[in-house]
């Protein structure tokens with residue numbers, strides 16, 4: 001895949017400029033609001049009156065790293081706080097390539113498009129393994145393409161764009177493949193709080209110097225604008241990742257990290273459960289309307305995206321524009337996620353108008 005301005009922005013601009021009301025199902029910005037402790041933490045930070053307005057430690061506030069380490073059952077030395085999950089993925093993929101044990105990065109198709117983009121930017125070579133119709137990968141396919149040229153295997157569970165949640169066997173085998181090929185498995189788990197299947201298995205379950213787990217608070221606390229994520233890696237990777245982070249970003253944002261720390265300590269598990277319940281309802285309503293529209297689709301096991309295919313209406317950019325103009329619904333063209341889903345469209349269920357959008361689609365395709 002080419003590295004270019006992500007399609008997201010083009011589609012969002014087209015939808016914003018449209019001459020009619022459009023339901024935006026393109027962006028990945030949660031609409032359900034953050035837990036109150038996020039704002040409280042931010043206010044408390046502001047009220048310190050400037051004493052703490054200077055650089056935080058580059059690898060992240062010590063207390064936040066300790067909180068993450070305690071929650072994830074790892075040593076604090078393994079935690080690097082980053083500028084979102086995006087920053088964590090960049091550091092992890094960069095580290096995998098810098099080891100000099102190969103220049104290939106294996107990823108799935110469909111793929112979260114920033115992985116191929118980052119691969120190219122970091123001077124690596126993209127290798128794709130095609131997922132099945134439900135978005136699952138057969139680890140045997142990964143083993144087949146993995147070789148001494150493999151620097152990294154990057155996966156995402158729960159998955160954007162397919163909604164797949166990889167089972168335990170897949171995760172165990174991916175770690176083993178990375179080990180057998182002297183590569184690094186990067187497991188991007190930014191949607192870990194959005195598992196509806198009960199099957200989610202973090203790669204952290206497998207203690208190995210050949211896996212790096214990346215995560216973020218962007219989605220789980222509905223704060224995509226705060227830019228706080230983290231990577232967990234064996235110290236032999238964590239230390240060079242910290243250096244790369246320092247050289248590229250100097251440090252992260254102290255107010256954001258302070259607010260996240262306060263929110264982690266003061267948010268009831270109900271917040272996450274309520275969000276999942278809300279999304280379950282949206283998924284049910286949306287897929288019901290897709291049935292009415294005669295569409296084929298995958299019901300997400302996790303994350304908050306639905307891929308759908310409408311008969312005789314491939315998910316091209318032209319058709320996405322047509323749906324915006326004629327139906328008033330903006331989705332993403334499947335081609336934005338690789339070659340395997342060019343017939344499909346992706347809809348993000350991060351709008352209170354998901355039901356309305358579904359009805360509009362059902363009417364349009366009726």
Ligand SMILES: Cc1ncc(COP(=O)(O)O)c(C=O)c1O
Pocket residue numbers: 028083084085086087112156160188190215216217218219224228229
């Ligand atoms: C799979 C995946 N990884 C990473 C990110 C980026 O997360 P962050 O906003 O924390 O950088 C996203 C955002 O949509 C994503 O879908």
